[in-house]
Amino acid sequence: MQRHLRMASGAKRVTHPFSWHLRRWFQTGQAYLYLLPAFVILGVFAYAPSIFVFYMSLFKWNFLNHARQPFVGLGNYDFLLHDPNFWQSLQVTILYVVISVPLTLFVSLFLALILMSGIRARAFWRLAIFTPFITPLVATTTIWYWMFDNYHGLFNGILRVFHLRPVDWLGDPHWALFSIILYTTWKAAGFSTVLFMAGLTNVDPSLAEAARVDGANPFQVFRYITWPLLLPITLVVMLLGTIEAFKMFQPVFLFVGVQGGPNNAARTLGLYLFSEAFSNNSHAGLGAAVSVIIFLLVLTVSAAQLLLTRRDSSAAY
Structure with missing residues (x-):
């Protein structure tokens, strides 16, 4: 009886697939959370201005008069x-x-x-x-x-x-x-x-x-x-x-x-x-x-x- 108890206690613990996926998802999400500040900085100071430049190229843009920016399409x-x-x-x-x-x-x-x-x-x-x-x-x-x-x-x-x-x-x-x-x-x-x-x-x-x-x-x-x-x-x-x-x-x-x-x-x-x-x-x-x-x-x-x-x-x- 004691032998069977020792074998049972030394057996490898089985992890449920759902808990394994949940833990892996949490670890991955935590890694992306650490990268989030860098992504925000890149988005604000690199990608957003680049997209806005393309948007500006479609207008007759005037830095001194933001109220009126005539749309010219591909005219520029x-x-x-x-x-x-x-x-x-x-x-x-x-x-x-x-x-x-x-x-x-x-x-x-x-x-x-x-x-x-x-x-x-x-x-x-x-x-x-x-x-x-x-x-x-x-x-x-x-x-x-x-x-x-x-x-x-x-x-x-x-x-x-x-x-x-x-x-x-x-x-x-x-x-x-x-x-x-x-x-x-x-x-x-x-x-x-x-x-x-x-x-x-x-x-x-x-x-x-x-x-x-x-x-x-x-x-x-x-x-x-x-x-x-x-x-x-x-x-x-x-x-x-x-x-x-x-x-x-x-x-x-x-x-x-x-x-x-x-x-x-x-x-x-x-x-x-x-x-x-x-x-x-x-x-x-x-x-x-x-x-x-x-x-x-x-x-x-x-x-x-x-x-x-x-x-x-x-x-x-």
Whole structure:
């Protein structure tokens, strides 16, 4: 009798299915409850303004007169399609994206490879490369504005040493945009370099050693081993760079003003949006339409980059 009682007391307790589901539902609900403040903040400060911008793009919005906002439907988008200034700004933005994103990627990867090659004082150089990224934008643009100066600037001083003709870096339509690209590459390269260095630390050194034993040269090691393993980091750098490039506004505004320099040579979509939405209050809805177009462009380009990178990654493996 006592034996049966011990067996009964040591038997595994059976849980009712309903109580198990109830406990699991409670745990899941508790987790979502912890995430609720973050969801509320995102909804109020990110998603709701984005939806409202699309709503604004359907009206002839005026910041100074909220009582009367004429509904124009797709009229703002139709105006943009027939506005030569919009197409010029789009062309400048695409040119900026096509040049700045690959250039920043190449410079960052090159610097990361050098820093990971056993260079002396690596901590110092890593800090020196990352410092421009965390330095306030106003401070760095002020320094570079002096460097671009026609008479006392650093770049023209170097040209004079070699008896070359000085360049009007920000006043020449042929040089204004490329000067800004030079600055933004210098400022953004530090962050991308740190990302690539983090990716390189996860690359197994034994793979490269095995390839060298088999007779692979440094370029082949990079091409067939290092580069495929860095594709996820490369995708992150490209996506972040593309998003920032399409939103480019502050450096252009600080260097060449709201008009985008001579002949609007450096007027990006961000600068065009600012001039339409805030310089002319009756076109706030037009500025909202430009924001929607920028969002669609970023979404399209980012999706294309993601698909191409995944295809290349699959082919590499």
